[in-house]
Amino acid sequence: MTLTGALEAGPQVPPAERVIDVRDLRMRYGTKDVLTGVSFAARRGEVLALLGPNGAGKTTTIEILEGFRVRSSGEVNVLGADPAGAGEAWRARLGVVLQSWRDHGKWRVRELLGHLGMYYRRYSTEAKPRPWPVDDLLDVVGLTAAAEVRIHRLSGGQRRRLDVAIGIVGRPDVLFLDEPTVGFDPEARREFHDLVHRLTDVDDTTVLLTTHDLDEAEKLADRILVLSGGRIIADGSADELSRRVAGESEIRWTRDGQRFVHSAANPTPFVRELLLQHGDDVTELEVRRNSLEDTYMRLVHDFEGGRK
Numbered sequence: 001m002t003l004t005g006a007l008e009a010g011p012q013v014p015p016a017e018r019v020i021d022v023r024d025l026r027m028r029y030g031t032k033d034v035l036t037g038v039s040f041a042a043r044r045g046e047v048l049a050l051l052g053p054n055g056a057g058k059t060t061t062i063e064i065l066e067g068f069r070v071r072s073s074g075e076v077n078v079l080g081a082d083p084a085g086a087g088e089a090w091r092a093r094l095g096v097v098l099q100s101w102r103d104h105g106k107w108r109v110r111e112l113l114g115h116l117g118m119y120y121r122r123y124s125t126e127a128k129p130r131p132w133p134v135d136d137l138l139d140v141v142g143l144t145a146a147a148e149v150r151i152h153r154l155s156g157g158q159r160r161r162l163d164v165a166i167g168i169v170g171r172p173d174v175l176f177l178d179e180p181t182v183g184f185d186p187e188a189r190r191e192f193h194d195l196v197h198r199l200t201d202v203d204d205t206t207v208l209l210t211t212h213d214l215d216e217a218e219k220l221a222d223r224i225l226v227l228s229g230g231r232i233i234a235d236g237s238a239d240e241l242s243r244r245v246a247g248e249s250e251i252r253w254t255r256d257g258q259r260f261v262h263s264a265a266n267p268t269p270f271v272r273e274l275l276l277q278h279g280d281d282v283t284e285l286e287v288r289r290n291s292l293e294d295t296y297m298r299l300v301h302d303f304e305g306g307r308k
């Protein structure tokens, strides 16, 4: 069995729990097949990261799920409806963070969010009052100090925070984020991660994001989907992926002032033996499993290699 074959099925999400359900999704641009059978599902409150090389079809997939692009074939269901024909009430339950918001440059941040939020009022429910009160929203995305600033005067990072605020102003049930933290400094990135956790904890929002930042995927996502060659070639938590793909773990330690490195498929017996033999002489002991980056590179590389 191929490496990717073993991972392809991914974890099963029971049909009744599927907030996003994609089966055999295909997309062809002209004569070019970009998606050749994408299948995956997401539960309520789950964060999924869609990874893949440039041009793999991540944005295409997300845009089909948002209803912005018409697929060639396959079944897609988001919040109980087919995005290709779903109406306003369905759209109001989605949050979309697009690449930077450039319209309304002369508007002030608070003014724009208040204005956009009004649209969601009619979709407010007792369980989920909509929209987010503007002051709370400004606070949660870290834009309180910039509330009265005109949009064309925002820095790149502030603009991206505004994009996120626009995406969540309606308190969405499903949030799509296409490369959400491009241009963020490390602090803004961390705050953004906290925000996503808060959205999933407090509102049970399901999040599908694309990113090229594997560290971000590992920190944020419950599940990672790797898209390559038009299909999902891996679907699982970062740990599951690295366990299944990982060849060997690396064990490092120091003894008598000397540094040692050893690789083992199963590090536990090795470490037990090491400590039995050398006891307290062993210091700075470290066991390192493959990073997500190692795993990802190997998955894509093996898949691409297998196709040639």
Ligand SMILES: Nc1ncnc2c1ncn2[C@@H]1O[C@H](COP(=O)(O)OP(=O)(O)OP(=O)(O)O)[C@@H](O)[C@H]1O
Binding pocket: 029, 030, 034, 052, 053, 054, 055, 056, 057, 058, 059, 060, 061
């Ligand atoms: N409207 C279009 N017409 C024709 N080809 C398109 C169109 N949109 C995208 N493509 C092609 O489809 C492929 C997938 O593009 P897509 O933007 O979905 O990939 P991606 O995985 O999001 O890439 P990146 O990581 O670079 O953002 C690319 O080869 C792209 O050139």
